[in-house]
Amino acid sequence: MSAKRILLSESEMPQAWYNLQADLPGQIPPPRHPATRQPVGPADLEPIFAKALIEQEVSRERWIEIPDEIRRVLAIWRPSPLVRAFNLEKALGTCARIYFKDESHSPAGSHKPNTAVAQAYYNKMEGIYQLTTETGAGQWGAALAFSCAQFGIKCKVFMVKVSYHQKPYRRSMMHVWGGEVTPSPSEETEAGRTILAEDPDCPGSLGIAISEAVEAAIARDDTKYTLGSVLNHVMLHQTITGLEAEQQMKIAGDSPDVIIGCVGGGSNYAGLAFPFLRHKIAGAEMRFIAAEPQSCPTMSRGQYRYDFGDTAGLTPLMKMHTLGHTFIPAGIHAGGLRYHGMAPSLSYAAKLGLIEAAAFHQIECFEAAKLFAETEGTIPAPETSHAIRAAIVEALRCKETGKEECILFNFSGHGICDLSSYDRFFAGALEDFAYPQDRIERALAQLPVIE
Amino acid sequence: MSAKRILLSESEMPQAWYNLQADLPGQIPPPRHPATRQPVGPADLEPIFAKALIEQEVSRERWIEIPDEIRRVLAIWRPSPLVRAFNLEKALGTCARIYFKDESHSPAGSHKPNTAVAQAYYNKMEGIYQLTTETGAGQWGAALAFSCAQFGIKCKVFMVKVSYHQKPYRRSMMHVWGGEVTPSPSEETEAGRTILAEDPDCPGSLGIAISEAVEAAIARDDTKYTLGSVLNHVMLHQTITGLEAEQQMKIAGDSPDVIIGCVGGGSNYAGLAFPFLRHKIAGAEMRFIAAEPQSCPTMSRGQYRYDFGDTAGLTPLMKMHTLGHTFIPAGIHAGGLRYHGMAPSLSYAAKLGLIEAAAFHQIECFEAAKLFAETEGTIPAPETSHAIRAAIVEALRCKETGKEECILFNFSGHGICDLSSYDRFFAGALEDFAYPQDRIERALAQLPVIE
Numbered sequence: 001m002s003a004k005r006i007l008l009s010e011s012e013m014p015q016a017w018y019n020l021q022a023d024l025p026g027q028i029p030p031p032r033h034p035a036t037r038q039p040v041g042p043a044d045l046e047p048i049f050a051k052a053l054i055e056q057e058v059s060r061e062r063w064i065e066i067p068d069e070i071r072r073v074l075a076i077w078r079p080s081p082l083v084r085a086f087n088l089e090k091a092l093g094t095c096a097r098i099y100f101k102d103e104s105h106s107p108a109g110s111h112k113p114n115t116a117v118a119q120a121y122y123n124k125m126e127g128i129y130q131l132t133t134e135t136g137a138g139q140w141g142a143a144l145a146f147s148c149a150q151f152g153i154k155c156k157v158f159m160v161k162v163s164y165h166q167k168p169y170r171r172s173m174m175h176v177w178g179g180e181v182t183p184s185p186s187e188e189t190e191a192g193r194t195i196l197a198e199d200p201d202c203p204g205s206l207g208i209a210i211s212e213a214v215e216a217a218i219a220r221d222d223t224k225y226t227l228g229s230v231l232n233h234v235m236l237h238q239t240i241t242g243l244e245a246e247q248q249m250k251i252a253g254d255s256p257d258v259i260i261g262c263v264g265g266g267s268n269y270a271g272l273a274f275p276f277l278r279h280k281i282a283g284a285e286m287r288f289i290a291a292e293p294q295s296c297p298t299m300s301r302g303q304y305r306y307d308f309g310d311t312a313g314l315t316p317l318m319k320m321h322t323l324g325h326t327f328i329p330a331g332i333h334a335g336g337l338r339y340h341g342m343a344p345s346l347s348y349a350a351k352l353g354l355i356e357a358a359a360f361h362q363i364e365c366f367e368a369a370k371l372f373a374e375t376e377g378t379i380p381a382p383e384t385s386h387a388i389r390a391a392i393v394e395a396l397r398c399k400e401t402g403k404e405e406c407i408l409f410n411f412s413g414h415g416i417c418d419l420s421s422y423d424r425f426f427a428g429a430l431e432d433f434a435y436p437q438d439r440i441e442r443a444l445a446q447l448p449v450i451e
Numbered sequence: 452m453s454a455k456r457i458l459l460s461e462s463e464m465p466q467a468w469y470n471l472q473a474d475l476p477g478q479i480p481p482p483r484h485p486a487t488r489q490p491v492g493p494a495d496l497e498p499i500f501a502k503a504l505i506e507q508e509v510s511r512e513r514w515i516e517i518p519d520e521i522r523r524v525l526a527i528w529r530p531s532p533l534v535r536a537f538n539l540e541k542a543l544g545t546c547a548r549i550y551f552k553d554e555s556h557s558p559a560g561s562h563k564p565n566t567a568v569a570q571a572y573y574n575k576m577e578g579i580y581q582l583t584t585e586t587g588a589g590q591w592g593a594a595l596a597f598s599c600a601q602f603g604i605k606c607k608v609f610m611v612k613v614s615y616h617q618k619p620y621r622r623s624m625m626h627v628w629g630g631e632v633t634p635s636p637s638e639e640t641e642a643g644r645t646i647l648a649e650d651p652d653c654p655g656s657l658g659i660a661i662s663e664a665v666e667a668a669i670a671r672d673d674t675k676y677t678l679g680s681v682l683n684h685v686m687l688h689q690t691i692t693g694l695e696a697e698q699q700m701k702i703a704g705d706s707p708d709v710i711i712g713c714v715g716g717g718s719n720y721a722g723l724a725f726p727f728l729r730h731k732i733a734g735a736e737m738r739f740i741a742a743e744p745q746s747c748p749t750m751s752r753g754q755y756r757y758d759f760g761d762t763a764g765l766t767p768l769m770k771m772h773t774l775g776h777t778f779i780p781a782g783i784h785a786g787g788l789r790y791h792g793m794a795p796s797l798s799y800a801a802k803l804g805l806i807e808a809a810a811f812h813q814i815e816c817f818e819a820a821k822l823f824a825e826t827e828g829t830i831p832a833p834e835t836s837h838a839i840r841a842a843i844v845e846a847l848r849c850k851e852t853g854k855e856e857c858i859l860f861n862f863s864g865h866g867i868c869d870l871s872s873y874d875r876f877f878a879g880a881l882e883d884f885a886y887p888q889d890r891i892e893r894a895l896a897q898l899p900v901i902e
Binding site: 011072075077 | 456458461556558600619623626627829830870
């Protein structure tokens with residue numbers, strides 16, 4: 001019997017990140033200025049982001065070295081295990097082999113610190129005193145607070161209000177690491193005040209919180225903004241996941257036929273998928289499935305076009321799959337997947353036909369999560385449960401067809417801070433949401449037409 | 452620079468548990484019948500425990516083989532990492548080398564599944580339908596619920612009422628794994644009803660919950676009781692921790708001078724300490740420090756004498772360090788350390804002078820936990836923070852004396868389910884409790900005199 005967990009030693013941790021932009025046919029359309037609509041250059045981004053990160057954002061180098069200082073912090077939990085889900089396979093009675101990359105053992109409990117550590121490091125190197133950011137379910141804010149503590153930087157987090165109240169534990173995690181947390185929309189920014197004037201009970205959204213965090217960063221010279229997903233440099237930092245998984249699959253003597261991850265802004269999935277995607281670009285046969293919520297079906301029902309990253313329209317316009325920046329998804333428990341857009345790199349790859357999308361309802365995802373917890377032990381985050389659901393669908397397809405495929409998914413985080421959501425699931429208090437097409441089309445109709 | 456985490460592969464997982472009883476000079480005094488006061492034999496325990504576990508309880512074999520079925524479940528998270536606390540060392544400015552054995556990555560988040568898996572397995576093998584148990588902070592109940600799910604047994608947990616309300620997340624974890632949870636004292640048992648008749652607002656204690664769980668097990672033929680600490684077979688199952696740590700310290704090219712763990716009933720500490728203790732018995736120079744709360748100072752202020760394991764006086768009498776079975780400790784946040792007694796094996800070793808005790812207040816422990824989280828990343832359980840405090844005290848002693856000692860402690864669990872306790876700590880709402888000696892003496896005066 002082969003090992004359940006395939007481990008790598010610290011010395012086997014990848015020394016460089018993989019940059020998909022080097023291998024993608026064509027080029028990801030550039031971001032555009034929110035006012036002029038002209039392509040945005042590196043200089044335009046400097047008030048917001050650290051220079052090193054802007055360089056990575058536009059780099060077309062295939063491999064970008066990971067500084068030792070970053071690797072030393074990542075070594076707190078990396079390399080992460082690749083796990084064979086023997087028990088889940090058995091429960092499903094499938095002939096498929098199911099593996100998951102377990103990103104739940106970071107101090108913050110998810111994949112998010114992979115990029116938070118890098119972003120905190122580069123900002124520290126550039127003499128920045130404080131970082132601002134937004135957070136949905138709290139995974140990203142917690143990751144950044146942890147990372148800022150490692151490098152001695154202040155951390156200010158705008159947390160989507162519905163999650164601030166639904167996920168008090170992640171808020172507390174940020175406090176333990178010294179982070180400052182503000183429920184968004186807040187009175188602290190112009191963006192927040194505008195929204196609150198229209199709707200004082202607004203539950204918030206990632207888009208709104210981004211507007212507030214960007215505004216707070218622009219307001220001070222010693223402060224920069226960080227984003228936990230969507231941007232190219234975030235995807236880049238996450239590729240350490242897929243690069244490790246590639247080594248580990250070789251050790252297991254196996255090779256994935258289907259690669260799955262949940263998508264909100266796209267970073268955990270890009271992290272696992274991109275290093276493997278280069279083999280598909282080179283001709284290998286593999287399927288890539290991005291699993292998203294039915295209540296925020298960015299890739300399956302949105303359009304591929306230019307849109308703002310935030311709600312207020314402060315950020316550059318990015319070409320991406322989007323439901324429209326005014327679309328505010330229902331308050332489902334997978335708060336990290338409630339985002340109207342999708343990483344431009346991932347969207348571009350999907351446009352090229354390299355990646356397909358699948359959308360799931362939250363109740364079927366909680367059912368998948370319960371089965372996973374009973375068989376594989378760890379309790380999944382509601383976000384992660386979308387990847388599990390997709391993996392189960394694929395494994396059952398294999399059972400039906402008799403195809404002995406290898407399925408790999410990203411176990412992006414644990415659900416220990418989401419247990420109140422499980423309580424509601426068990427109490428039968430969850431609802432499934434699917435938007436009528438006209439509501440989506442109304443939000444899309446408000447987008448600027450570019451090209 | 453040496454590696455931060457020392458990992459072992461699944462094939463290096465220990466194949467046998469280590470039984471300290473084989474090497475202890477003299478013999479641990481036997482348990483005695485609660486009514487007759489006569490030594491209790493294996494047959495007396497059969498209504499309560501699985502036969503295989505009773506055999507292990509009294510065995511004097513040095514090595515007891517771990518069945519493959521148990522190792523396969525443990526492989527979900529074992530072998531666990533041994534971690535060098537470089538960042539904590541640096542923050543303290545100590546010349547000491549600090550290592551911790553990280554037991555926080557089990558699905559339940561603590562060391563408890565090490566024995567829960569074994570107990571669920573042996574009961575399953577003996578055809579048992581349901582297991583009952585008690586739980587304090589919820590660590591043990593969650594561990595048993597997870598383990599019962601792995602082997603398909605029903606699990607019924609009596610949870611100390613104060614923790615049931617303080618730790619809703621651990622209660623929810625048990626539900627995810629299919630466990631049934633009842634706040635204790637409850638109306639379901641005679642023991643619970645008696646307590647509630649006297650004090651309807653009783654916050655409960657481990658002792659009371661044990662009474663209820665034992666009563667519920669005796670009431671049905673297909674049901675047995677399990678205990679998460681105190682007993683010899685529990686300590687035995689936990690030794691996998693120390694045996695792994697021994698291999699890992701060798702790989703690190705180091706050897707511990709001081710071995711530390713927090714103690715409630717004693718199991719996480721025994722697990723780490725006992726395999727090393729055999730070297731001390733054989734003449735090696737090492738110090739063993741059991742870290743306990745000032746508000747429940749079983750080893751530092753209790754007496755070594757026969758006492759009941761529970762509050763109602765249903766269990767056999769055990770010779771152990773105790774504050775008296777009627778002693779109900781204050782509702783501190785380290786719920787898992789609120790136990791009036793201590794494992795007889797650990798108590799006996801302390802009586803022989805092999806182990807020393809140190810008691811800490813909860814506020815200084817939360818301060819230690821915050822420093823640990825900021826430096827080493829992971830947020831500790833309040834119980835674990837006692838071990839961290841003790842390790843910091845030792846490291847600062849080394850700093851003062853210039854002695855370059857090696858300190859090893861057990862990181863018994865994470866505090867993600869205890870974040871509301873951190874909230875109270877940050878709000879300045881925690882109190883330190885230390886009992887006047889006469890209150891402890893009053894509880895001890897009620898004990899039966901045996902010998």
